[in-house]
Amino acid sequence: MSAPDALEYTSPVPTPTVVDVWHWLAEVPDPEIPAISIVDLGIVRAVALHRMALEADGPANIACVVTITPTYSGCPAMAAIAQSIEKILQLHGIAQVRIAMQLSPAWTTDWISDTGKIRLREYGIAPPAQQVIDISGISRASFKSRPAPVVACPLCGAVNTSCVSQFGSTSCKAQYRCLECMEPFDYFKPH
């Protein structure tokens, strides 16, 4: 027998698809809320793949553009998120990675997936209780007349809770406390 060709022993790495990339990104945790992935948080807007040379196959021939959106415009985690995306795609052999930022339409908590909301609750953060915040009326009187959202305690499930501050440990959260189990907790602001 002649010496085997080295190539015979290396199974060719398949050319990744957009679906593959979404699966990989679904493994990337949010740096500030590691219980939830950046995909479940709704930060990833789009994935686009381009073959760099028409003839060649495999991830080394792929350039990938991942479009992300910030939750809050000053969110300091965006740089870390971009880095994590680059890292995981490079790990899978993608030759070129570019991160694009998209502002519009602006992110809202409606972008958080149902899985994401369950994970948030398990992590001790109350998921957003209402859909997008109504900003039509801003006088204090109009706030008073509007029923406050029912925020259930992520620890004991009680709905007897109160808002301590609209601003919390990160830009995307408010501080609440449970009036039943008396524990303080974070609430993911509807936005």
Added chain:
Amino acid sequence: MPNDKFNYLLRLGDNALILSQRLSQWCGKGPALEEDMALSNVALDLLGQARLWLAYAAEEEGRGRDEDQLAFLRDAHQFSNVLLVEQANGSYADTLVRQFLFDTWHYFLLQGLTASSDARIAGIAEKSLKEVSYHLRRSSDLMVRLGDGTRESQRKMQRAVDDIWMFTGEMMQSDALDAAMSAAGIAPDPAGVRASWLAHVSVIFDEATLNLPPTDAWMQKGGKQGVHTEHMGYLLAEMQFMQRAYPGAQW
């Protein structure tokens, strides 16, 4: 003028940047933990917004500068923020009143900018408006709590209002640049913003049992044209120290 949009974006960015810097000075010194966090959160939102505006300004200018260079390497006369935002933090009443008067204007300005003929400006405004609505809710609430609070808190809030009132006119006073932006459909007419601003301020002052100073009072101006109060140099000295001492330093 070819540079009109650049100059207008600078105004938007500078207002957010300078107020963010002022609020950051409270970090670790707030009167209560929740207030400390709220101020830092608002400062962070404003910093993010400043970055979006200044990054666009830098691209619009097309001279190879980026948002960091615009923030850290300009001198006081090249900043075009309104005088209100550079005023000293003073007591907590001074900070809150300054914030409320700015938040109200900011909210209605951004609301107008969401209809901008410039899609990128509309996008940044839409994003910012969501954040600023939280800012305005908080500052409106605190105005009422402290205005309609104890005799002492009421006195301090009224004095803060009377002291800073002369810096509010500039926000809504139209100059040639405002007029050009408004005519081009890029920005709302400052007169329209003024009407909404005054309506909300009046409602909240009323609830807060605070006297609204005369609306035709004499007003300070100049910030938008780069003529600043004495506070500006000190503020920039602190904000820009690192880039001045170690040019090009990276985080």
